[in-house]
Amino acid sequence: MYLVGGVEILEGFLVAIKPRYGAPVIVAWLAGIIVNLLTIPGFYDVALRDFGLLLGALTLARLAWSYDTR
Secondary structure, eight states: OHHHHHHHHHHHHHHHHOHHHHHHHHHHHHHHHHHHHHTSTTOHHHHHHHHHHHHHHHHHHHHHHHHOOO
16 A cells, blocks of 8 residues: 555656646556446445546646646
8 A cells, every 4th residue: 555655746746847748647547446346346436536637637637738848
């Protein structure tokens, strides 16, 4: 759990510094979490919550691709 927390903190810094590259990383990370949660019975509500977060991260990625200059 400490490793996962560290990775998520680094992803947060990446999104804050360069959203063009950080947002797709967050989308992929959340997709992996959702797949993992769907394989465990009883965690479908958490998977649905993470799906909402994935949609927000995907929206951030689309905005970053449009407005973040290289």
